[in-house]
Amino acid sequence: MTGHIHQTDVAVGHDLLDAIGGAATASTAVVVDAQHVDKWFGKLHVLQDVSLQVKRQEVVVVLGPSGSGKTTFIRCVNHLEKIQGGRIYVNGHLIGYREVDGKLVEDKEANIARQRQEIGMVFQRFNLFPHKTALENIIEAPTQVRGMPQAEALEIGKALLTRVGLAAKADSYPAQLSGGQQQRVAIARALAMKPALMLFDEPTSALDPEMIGEVLEVMKELAREGMTMIVVTHEMGFAKEVADRVVMMDEGVVVEEGTPEHFFANPTHERTKSFLSKIL
Amino acid sequence: MQFDPKEFLDFTFTWRGVLIGAIVTTLLIAVIAQVLGVLLGLLAALAGRSRNLVLKGISGLYVWVFRGTPVLVQIVLLYYGLPSLLGIDPFPQRYGNLPELIGGAFLAATLALGVNEGAYMSEIIRAGILSVDSGQAEAAKSLGMTPRKTMSRIVLPQAMRVIIPPLGNEFNNMLKTTSLASVVGVTELLLLAENRYGGTFKPFEPLLGICVYYLAMTTIWGLIQGRIEKRLGAGLNRNEADEGFWSRLTGVGRRMGPSGGAR
Numbered sequence A: 001m002t003g004h005i006h007q008t009d010v011a012v013g014h015d016l017l018d019a020i021g022g023a024a025t026a027s028t029a030v031v032v033d034a035q036h037v038d039k040w041f042g043k044l045h046v047l048q049d050v051s052l053q054v055k056r057q058e059v060v061v062v063l064g065p066s067g068s069g070k071t072t073f074i075r076c077v078n079h080l081e082k083i084q085g086g087r088i089y090v091n092g093h094l095i096g097y098r099e100v101d102g103k104l105v106e107d108k109e110a111n112i113a114r115q116r117q118e119i120g121m122v123f124q125r126f127n128l129f130p131h132k133t134a135l136e137n138i139i140e141a142p143t144q145v146r147g148m149p150q151a152e153a154l155e156i157g158k159a160l161l162t163r164v165g166l167a168a169k170a171d172s173y174p175a176q177l178s179g180g181q182q183q184r185v186a187i188a189r190a191l192a193m194k195p196a197l198m199l200f201d202e203p204t205s206a207l208d209p210e211m212i213g214e215v216l217e218v219m220k221e222l223a224r225e226g227m228t229m230i231v232v233t234h235e236m237g238f239a240k241e242v243a244d245r246v247v248m249m250d251e252g253v254v255v256e257e258g259t260p261e262h263f264f265a266n267p268t269h270e271r272t273k274s275f276l277s278k279i280l
Numbered sequence B: 001m002q003f004d005p006k007e008f009l010d011f012t013f014t015w016r017g018v019l020i021g022a023i024v025t026t027l028l029i030a031v032i033a034q035v036l037g038v039l040l041g042l043l044a045a046l047a048g049r050s051r052n053l054v055l056k057g058i059s060g061l062y063v064w065v066f067r068g069t070p071v072l073v074q075i076v077l078l079y080y081g082l083p084s085l086l087g088i089d090p091f092p093q094r095y096g097n098l099p100e101l102i103g104g105a106f107l108a109a110t111l112a113l114g115v116n117e118g119a120y121m122s123e124i125i126r127a128g129i130l131s132v133d134s135g136q137a138e139a140a141k142s143l144g145m146t147p148r149k150t151m152s153r154i155v156l157p158q159a160m161r162v163i164i165p166p167l168g169n170e171f172n173n174m175l176k177t178t179s180l181a182s183v184v185g186v187t188e189l190l191l192l193a194e195n196r197y198g199g200t201f202k203p204f205e206p207l208l209g210i211c212v213y214y215l216a217m218t219t220i221w222g223l224i225q226g227r228i229e230k231r232l233g234a235g236l237n238r239n240e241a242d243e244g245f246w247s248r249l250t251g252v253g254r255r256m257g258p259s260g261g262a263r
Helices: A072-077 A109-116 A134-144 A148-161 A179-191 A210-223 A234-244 A260-267 A268-280 B005-013 B017-048 B055-067 B071-086 B104-131 B134-142 B148-185 B189-200 B204-235 B245-250
Strands: A028-039 A044-055 A059-061 A085-090 A097-100 A103-106 A119-122 A199-200 A229-232 A247-248 A253-258
Touching: A028 A072, A044 A072, A044 A085, A044 A253, A059 A072, A059 A234, A072 A085, A072 A199, A072 A229, A097 B017, A119 A179, A119 B134, A134 A179, A134 B148, A148 A179, A148 B104, A210 A229, A210 A234, A210 B071, A234 A260, A247 A260, A247 A268, A247 B189, A253 A260, A253 A268, A260 B071, B005 B189, B005 B204, B017 B055, B017 B148, B017 B189, B017 B204, B055 B104, B071 B148, B104 B148, B134 B148, B148 B189, B148 B204, B189 B204
Parallel strands: A059 A229, A059 A247, A119 A199, A199 A229
Antiparallel strands: A028 A044, A028 A085, A097 A103, A247 A253
C-alpha cells in the first residue's frame, strides 16, 4: 500500500455538512474521552490501559500493525465491543455502561442505541443494506430512528448523494455500485444521522487502488468542514495531509502520539520507527 | 388384476359436495398449520437468540420435544389425550355456529400440525438469520437502530432469501401431511377415500383418485413457489432462483438439495 492520493474526476461537491443542515454541535470541547480502557478477547489483552482524547473538530488518525487493537478500539467507542475496564465518554456521556458503585454495568439496549445515534461509523466492508437502494440506505435511520418525515429525509438523502458525487445512483442497489461508490454511500448514510463524531474503520482497505482516492476525497472534505473524526487507516498520505494528530498503537497499547509533522519526521519510539519503515 | 376405471373416474372427477369439502379441508389445514408454524418458528428462533436464558430454554425444549416425537402421536395425544387430562373436551364435534367442517378434530389436527411445524420452521429461520452477514446488524446498530428494528428491518428481510426456499418445501410437505388428520376423523382427502371404499370394497380406485389431487396441489404450489423465489432473487445479482419448473418438480438438475424437508 503506497498511500499516495489519487486524483479523481469525482465531482465531490462542497458542504457535506450543509446537506444535513450543519454539523451537530458537540456539547463539550472534548468529544471523545477514553480513559484507561481495558479489553480482553478471552485471555488476549487486546486493549491495555488505552487513553485518548479527541477534541471538537479534531481529526485523529490511528495507525498500527494489524492486531494492534486499533479497530477494536474504535469499535468500543460506539459499543460494538464491550470493555472490561476504564471509561469511554462521548459528548460527556458514558458509552455503553452505567456506573453502579464504581463498577460498570452494561446499559439498556435502548440507551445504547440512543448513544449510537450521535456516532457515525464507516466500515471496511461498507455494510450497505443490499435489499435497499442507495437512497433508501441513507433515509433508513433518519426515518426509522429519528422519526424524520419521509419527504425531509429524502431531501437530505438526495442532497448528501449529490455531495458525494452519486446523485445519479440514488435508485441503484449496492450490488450495482463499485466499492468506492458503495463506501461513499455508506459515508452519506452515516452523515444523515447528523452525528457529532465519525468513526472510520479502515474505510479504504477493501477497495481497489483506483477507487481509494474518491473515498479519501470525501473524507478530506468532511475533515475540512470541521467534522470530528477518528480514522483507522493505512493511508499515510491521508494522515499527513488531514490529521491533526496521529496515534500509533501496537499490541493493545498507545505507543506514541503527536502531530503528523512530528510523527513522520521524528518518531521517538522504536516500534513506531520500524512500523513506518515497513509501510512508507 | 382388477381395476375399475369407472369407479376411479366417478370418485375422482364427479364434483360431489363431499369431495369439494375434503379438498377445502385439506387446503385449510395445510395453510393454517403452515402459517401457525411460521409464526411459532419465528418466535422460537428469536427466543433462541435471546439473552434471556429462560426464553432460550423454552425455545430449545420446544424444538427438542416436537422434532423428537412423531407428529402422528402429537395429533392423537392432543385430540384424545388432552380431554382426558383436562376433564373437559376442548375439541367438540361442532363449535356453535361455525361450519361443520371446522370442528374439534379439525382444530386439534391443525393445531398439532402447526405446533410441530413450528419446531422445524424455527431451525429454518434460525439458519436464515445466521446466513446474514454480521456486518449488517452492526451497521444497523451503529446507526442507532434498536435490536428489534435491526432484526425486523435489516436482518429478517435479508434472511428471507434463505428462508423462503425451504419454507416452500415445508408447505409441500404439509399439503401431504394433512392426511394424518384422518386418524382423528377429519374428513380430508384420505378419510374421504377410506369412507368410499368402506362401502365399495374397492380401495385402489379412490386412493389413486386422491393421489391425483395431492399431485395437483403440490404441482400448483411448485409453480407459485418458483414465482416467489424468482422475485426474491431479483436485484441481488445472484441466480439461485432461476431453476426451471421441471427441475423443481422432479428434483432432476437441482443445484441445492431441498433443505428441511426430510422427516
